[in-house]
Amino acid sequence: MTTPRPQVPVIVLAGYLGAGKTTLLNHVLRQPGARVGVVINDFGDINVDAAWVSGQIDEPAAISGGCLCCISDTNELDTALERLAAPRLRLDAIIVEASGLADPATLARMVRFSGAEGTRLGGVAEVVDAVHHAHTAPSGHDAATRWGAASLVVVNKLDLLSPGDRAAYVGAIADTVHARNPRALVVGTSAGSIDPALLYGVSEAADDPAQLPLRELLLEEARPHPHVHADAVSVRAPAGADPGRVIDLLERPPAGVYRMKGTVVVRSGTRWRSYAVNLVGSSIHVASAPRAERSELAAIGLHLDVDTVRHRLDHAVAPGAGAPPAVGLRRLQRYRRLSR
Structure with a gap:
């Protein structure tokens, strides 16, 4: 009997330009424990965003030429995911950092129905700029689709607001999101400092020393915890x-x-x-x-x-x-x- 191939979760990291997606990605990549692959989407012939990703990346794969959800031929995304999901890499998760203009709902569908063997959609994380949210917040149909696609909403840059306003601000955004998607988790943070466990889980293969089991990653008391734990x-x-x-x-x-x-x-x-x-x-x-x-x-x-x-x-x-x-x-x- 053939052993089923493990499926690597693919997390879509979305958000408008300047919200702090790359900052959050760098923070997650700097944390010890899991093996993470990254797909970075950008415009033009050079992936500018890739130059800002300074964390430890086990296997990067860059996609140029425009917003992923606007590419008529999805083979490039499929190829990147197929490469990163190869069993020899033993990755625990793949993060797709979308361009600021990407539609997360469309991206999620592309990942879910990707031809890449050994992958599954692991959720959509939307990063929100706490300072400029009022000017960039989606409305109408865009709000319904964007918030509806999100499994995690990170309200970033709270350090730029007065301490007394932060909780109320996150609460107001949570009310807006939950009106369209009651199951989405909304958290507030600064500098993208979230616990990686909110973004992905890792392998349960505790008997394999090359892998970190989920419980070990999450329950190791000696590991320094980020701001949102x-x-x-x-x-x-x-x-x-x-x-x-x-x-x-x-x-x-x-x-x-x-x-x-x-x-x-x-x-x-x-x-x-x-x-x-x-x-x-x-x-x-x-x-x-x-x-x-x-x-x-x-x-x-x-x-x-x-x-x-x-x-x-x-x-x-x-x-x-x-x-x-x-x-x-x-x-x-x-x-x-x-x-x-």
């Missing part, structure tokens, strides 16, 4: 998760949870099957996974009620009594078909 909860359980409970958790995650990732082992007839499950915002992705001996699940978010989240995760992956309900298994497999 994510909470994380992880659980393990013997094989036999109830697929219906797993889908219930993914469809209705605990308050504050922005991402979930892990492997669940369920019974299908007389056989055990392993599935890799991922949640980013409201986007659920399920894929077949290499055979595992146990279920593992991790949740990431801000200001989590850790006890409540742990209880929900434990309940989802705890072995059920007897064979799992056929309805739950069909729901899980439906998400797997939709995720292809």
Whole structure:
């Protein structure tokens, strides 16, 4: 039996010119732990933005010639993603930094339906300039599509506002975003200093010393934390998760949870099957996974009620009594078909 190829999450990093996308990207790349590939989109024959990316990039791939979502031939993007998703690189995530004029919803569709094998859409992060947001904020149809596509909205440059105004300002932007997309996570920061865990999760392959497992990256207490720090909860359980409970958790995650990732082992007839499950915002992705001996699940978010989240995760992956309900298994497999 052929082992399924691991799928590398591709995160679209969007935002208007000057919002701080490259600053945020540099901050993330400087953090220890994960192996990240980068695709930088720019105008003209020279990728000006690429010169400003000073962090550690395991495998860069630059795309020139215009806004990605305006390219009639998407082969260039597919080629870059295919190159970065090669198993030999062992990348944990790929970040596509879009030009300021790119439409994130269109870009997300291009990534989701890319011909690149071994990739999946890992979410859309929109960077907002706190100082000039009032002049660049989308409105009408543009607002509905832009905020609707976002799984993470980063309100950047808060240090340029008076301390007493920052919380109210972020709250006002969050209200605007949530009116169109209630599941989007909105955070405020300065100099793009977010916890990389909000942007991507990394491999669960704990037995491979060349990889950093998700729980190790998130729970290592000695690592210096950036200004916006994510909470994380992880659980393990013997094989036999109830697929219906797993889908219930993914469809209705605990308050504050922005991402979930892990492997669940369920019974299908007389056989055990392993599935890799991922949640980013409201986007659920399920894929077949290499055979595992146990279920593992991790949740990431801000200001989590850790006890409540742990209880929900434990309940989802705890072995059920007897064979799992056929309805739950069909729901899980439906998400797997939709995720292809």
